[in-house]
Amino acid sequence: SYDLTQAPSLSVSPGQTASITCSGDKLGDRFVYWFQQKTGQSPLLVIYHSIKRPSGIPERFSGSKSGNTATLTIRGTQAMDEAVYYCQAWTGTVIFGGGTKVTVL
Amino acid sequence: QVQLVQSGSELKKPGASVKVSCKASGYIFTKYAVNWVRQAPGQGLEWMGWINTNSGDPTYAQGFRGRYVFSLDTSVNTAYLEITSLKSEDTAVYYCAREESGAYDNWGQGTLVSVTS
Numbered sequence: 001s002y003d004l005t006q007a008p009s010l011s012v013s014p015g016q017t018a019s020i021t022c023s024g025d026k027l028g029d030r031f032v033y034w035f036q037q038k039t040g041q042s043p044l045l046v047i048y049h050s051i052k053r054p055s056g057i058p059e060r061f062s063g064s065k066s067g068n069t070a071t072l073t074i075r076g077t078q079a080m081d082e083a084v085y086y087c088q089a090w091t092g093t094v095i096f097g098g099g100t101k102v103t104v105l
Numbered sequence: 106q107v108q109l110v111q112s113g114s115e116l117k118k119p120g121a122s123v124k125v126s127c128k129a130s131g132y133i134f135t136k137y138a139v140n141w142v143r144q145a146p147g148q149g150l151e152w153m154g155w156i157n158t159n160s161g162d163p164t165y166a167q168g169f170r171g172r173y174v175f176s177l178d179t180s181v182n183t184a185y186l187e188i189t190s191l192k193s194e195d196t197a198v199y200y201c202a203r204e205e206s207g208a209y210d211n212w213g214q215g216t217l218v219s220v221t222s
Contacts, residue, residue, distance in 0.1 A: 033208055035150075042200060042215055043142075043150065048208035086150055090207060093166055094140070094152035 004087055004097035011103045018074040020100045022087030025068060032070040033088040034063060036081075037099075043086065047072060079104050107131040109201055109213035116219045117191050124187045125216045127201030134182040135159045138204040141175065141186050144215075145197045155204065156184060191220045 004024040012018040022032065034047035045054055047063035050070060060075045074081055082104045087097040112126040127139060141153040154165040156175040163175035174187040188195055199216050202209035 031207060035209075037150075042212040043202075043209070044212070045208055045210050048210070049206075054208075054210060088150075088209075096150040096152065099149045 002091045002093075002095055004089060004095050006085075006087060006097040006100045008098070009101045009103065011105060012074075012077045014079060014104055015076055018077045018081070018102055020072040020074075020085050020087075020102065021069055022071070022097050023069045024089065024091075024095075024097075026091070027068040027070060027089060028065065030089045030091065032063065032065060034061075034070075034072045035086045035088065036083045037086065038083045046085075074102075077102075077104055107203065107211045109203060109211055111199075111201060111213040111216045114217040114219070116221070119191055119193060119220055119222055121191050121220075122187060122189045123191060123218055124185055125199050125201075125218070127184045127186070127213050129182045129184070129203070132203075135179060139175075139177075139184040140202045140204050140209060142200045142202060142209075143197045144200065145194075148197075153186075153199075158184070188218070191218075193220050196220045 006022050032050045035043035036046050037043045046057050046061050050065045051063045062073045064071050084099045084101045086099045108130045110128045115123050117123050135158045138155050140155040143151045152166050153169045156163045172189045176185045196219050201213040203211040
């Protein structure tokens with residue numbers, strides 16, 4: 001089966017940059033989507049088509065991809081960005097990464 | 106504005122059935138597919154499949170074939186997820202999500218289905 005691999009957790013200080021990675025075979029050929037899920041809330045799309053930001057998502061969120069690794073970068077991380085972040089791709093079926101819990105402290 | 110409003114929490118016994126609704130508003134319902142995603146307690150997101158809101162054709166992910174049924178009532182802009190022969194392992198939050206060009210851009214608030222004897 002196809003997997004998307006994410007680190008389980010990441011800690012970042014307020015104002016610093018958080019880089020959340022997602023790796024998988026042939027990810028370079030596919031669009032990647034990123035979701036933010038805060039505790040008790042529904043997922044929120046923050047990046048689509050690997051690099052695009054939906055309207056209403058702050059500019060501090062950006063997406064990139066190099067080879068088979070996609071990265072969600074949060075610049076100037078704020079306390080409100082504390083959440084679990086999931087990557088997702090279509091590989092003949094829809095696959096989500098296991099999620100990265102970002103703690104801001 | 107686009108909204109997906111799901112039905113409320115359900116408490117069911119093993120072997121029973123449950124039907125979760127997802128009512129859309131703020132856009133033309135039949136122009137965007139509806140996907141279903143499961144999240145077990147403390148776990149990640151798991152794609153269940155999608156339904157073509159124009160044709161009504163469902164597609165089920167592996168692992169969600171047999172006891173799961175996606176359906177529509179386009180007269181009330183609503184998608185449904187029915188799960189039969191419930192098991193304790195079905196305890197989860199179920200989300201509907203609108204799909205635009207591959208992106209799940211709007212999500213329902215989630216419906217908690219608890220299965221316990």
